[in-house]
Amino acid sequence: MPPKTRIPRERVEEAAFEIAREKGMSAITATGVAERLRCSTQPVYWWFGTMDSLKAAVRRRAGERDKSFLFQPVENVPLYKAAGINYIRFAKEERELFRILFMSETKAVPILESTLDENKEELLGIIRMQTGLDDIRANRLYTAMWIFTHGIAVMLATGAAAFSEREIGEMLTDAYRGFLCRFRGREEIS
Numbered sequence: 001m002p003p004k005t006r007i008p009r010e011r012v013e014e015a016a017f018e019i020a021r022e023k024g025m026s027a028i029t030a031t032g033v034a035e036r037l038r039c040s041t042q043p044v045y046w047w048f049g050t051m052d053s054l055k056a057a058v059r060r061r062a063g064e065r066d067k068s069f070l071f072q073p074v075e076n077v078p079l080y081k082a083a084g085i086n087y088i089r090f091a092k093e094e095r096e097l098f099r100i101l102f103m104s105e106t107k108a109v110p111i112l113e114s115t116l117d118e119n120k121e122e123l124l125g126i127i128r129m130q131t132g133l134d135d136i137r138a139n140r141l142y143t144a145m146w147i148f149t150h151g152i153a154v155m156l157a158t159g160a161a162a163f164s165e166r167e168i169g170e171m172l173t174d175a176y177r178g179f180l181c182r183f184r185g186r187e188e189i190s
Contacts, residue, residue, distance in 0.1 A: 006043070007039055007043040009047040009048075011037060012037065012043050012044055012047050012048065012054070013054070013058070013061065015037050016054050016055075016058050017061050019032055019036065020058050020096060020097065020100060021096055022096065023096065024096045024099060024100070025055060025058065025059075025096075025100050025104070028051065028055060028058065030044045030045065033054070058100075059100060062094075062097040062100050062101050063101060063118060065090075065094065065097055066087075066094075066097065066101055066117075067118070069087070069089060069093075070086050070087060070090070070119055071083065071086070071119075071122075072086055077169075078130060079126050079130070080127055080130055080145075080176075081169075081173070081176065083123060083126070084145065084149045085165075085168060085169065085172065087149055087150075087153055088149060088152050088153045088156060088168055090153075091153035091154070091156050092153075092156045092157070095157045098153065098157045099157060101117075102117070102150065102153070102154075103154065103157065117146075120142065123142060124138050124139065124142055127141055127142055131180060131184070133183060133184070137184075140183055141179050141180060144175075144179045145172075145179060148171075148172075148175045148179075149172065152168060152171065152172075
């Protein structure tokens with residue numbers, strides 16, 4: 001009898017990731033992954049042990065996909081604004097992955113203490129470099145812009161609104177200028 005073909009771990013993870021991209025995290029089942037791979041469920045459990053472990057791998061891969069969007073340059077657009085445009089583009093183009101990363105329930109943390117996303121420190125560095133703001137004001141600007149940008153992204157991911165690229169760019173510029181003006185002002189930040 002010929003030896004059984006072993007399905008590599010990467011193929012199992014990729015199949016689960018594609019299911020998540022198309023239908024969301026709740027659509028990932030051992031049976032669904034096995035059907036996509038045209039095999040039994042054995043490789044799923046062999047490599048990952050549990051569905052929670054496989055879903056954690058999918059979530060990690062979704063985060064990598066998000067980061068690959070986030071830091072792409074946008075022609076004639078400053079780096080920080082490009083990150084906002086790309087975050088919104090990710091929500092629009094990868095709706096299910098966006099929902100997995102940014103629209104699932106998590107433990108509530110006071111917003112200024114929250115990391116909001118894995119890229120916060122890198123984005124804060126860009127803000128400080130582009131604006132000269134101190135750490136406290138840069139964090140406040142980051143938080144305000146993240147909330148604003150996230151709102152646009154959620155509206156696009158859920159289909160609640162439709163905006164052109166021009167409209168998105170103008171809204172981000174207006175919000176950024178307003179927040180920057182406030183945080184560069186002399187008013188006390190508490």
